[in-house]
Amino acid sequence: MKPRTFLSIALATVATAAVLITSLEGQGQSPTKKTPQNRFIPRGRAAPEGPAQFFSMPGSKTAVNGDNPSSREAVTGFDDLTNGYFEQGPDFDTITEDNVEPLRSYNDGRFIFEEKETAEDGLGPTYNTQSCSACHQNIVTGGASQIAEHRTGHTFNGQFFESPGGSLIQSRATFPDIVEHVLPVDTVRTFRMSTNTMGDGYAECVSDSTLTAIRDAQPPDMQGTAPEVAVLEGDGSAGVGRFGWKCQHRSLLSFASDAYLNEMGITSPLFPDENTSQGMFVGYGTIYDPLPEPEDDGTDPQAFVNFMRSTKAPPRGPITPDVHFGENKFNQIGCNICHVSTIVTAAAGTPINGGAFTVPAALANRRLHPYSDFLLHDIGTGDGIPIEPTPQFAGTASQIRTAPLWGLRTRNRLMHDGLSFTADDAIQRHGGQAAAVRDAFNALGDFQKAQIFDFLNSL
16 A cells, blocks of 8 residues: 555655655665666676677678688577577477476476466565466467556656666556556656567677667667676676666676566566555565565576577568568668668677576577667657666666567567557657658558568568
8 A cells, every 4th residue: 555645745746766665665665676776787898709790781881700610500490499598398289297307308397487486486465477488479389479467657857766666567467456556756667579589589688789780770860779787697797788678688698587576476586576556565574475585596586587588580481582672772771770680699708698508509699680770770769768766777778679570570560569560550650860761661652562562571
């Protein structure tokens, strides 16, 4: 329940972060975030992670990035088969809660990824869903979905403040009196669609130096931002973020542990503190949470990671002459400046994630086709919520990650909020840094536009 003093401040729309926290602490409650926020502020600058690898941006200044002759195509397919990072393992249909070995194989990891959590496992007290696959399952486990999460906050004197329990408003709870609601003061409101995780093992193995080289090759008025974020499983060293709509995580383990807490309410070593219910402490020691923290010893997040690293990338559909010509036109008008078609992963043995992970042979020197630069851009659709409500991330409030277009033909809710329903709708929403490209598209004839749509429908 909200303290009466907080509600009066909220409704007056003059709250500041300090007032919010002081009000809550004065009622014997925990601050908005129990975990010290400085854990998410990186120590130092991101390391290059080896030399920049090849990327394809026709018409740009990328001649310095010659393709590595040893590079091979990333493995693709909607078939529930491993890309080779982890072995396939026992037949999936034979795995049960009694015989699953979470860190043994791809199929074991998939079982954990699909497994429904319960209150006995630590689900909640506030949460959004019961399994990873509930939000990542189209066409097979690991893909995107129609599920969106809800984020809110407000600005005061030009600074963003999260809602009392953080910007994520969990839609479910294990008790009726702690279901979170949007406060009138929190007028910054948005949806963020669940992202595809297929092929993310390859994306993780793209070196930071390659992403910054892509950024540097972009025209100044279209140059992306490569945010440097903390790799939580390391010593806090920085890495170039790429996962999530705000590029808020560099590593899959940080990303998975974050989702385990914020989507399912289950604590683990990297996120050991339970969420609040709009600022009210509902963790262990209250009637709402019977399990001490962390509720998982880190095994499940690592199983999620092993599975994601082993997924194949989304495959292409049929490539017809119209698809081929459509891609050429897509490149000619500048879409490829942000939707980069080809990126090569780092060499085997390259330390990444602040030294916490080494690029394995199965994911090394692979040509992937994400049609994304994995950078942040201001295209006029930013949701107003930064990576963290701190000065160093303030500029990310108006930015959003370039949506990877691989697997596009399997999605019917587009853009970060899912509120565009056709490819043309999505294109027309591109403004800001993408306005000139949008205008170039609109200047095309109907036949050329149709070819671009044919190309997009092949992804």
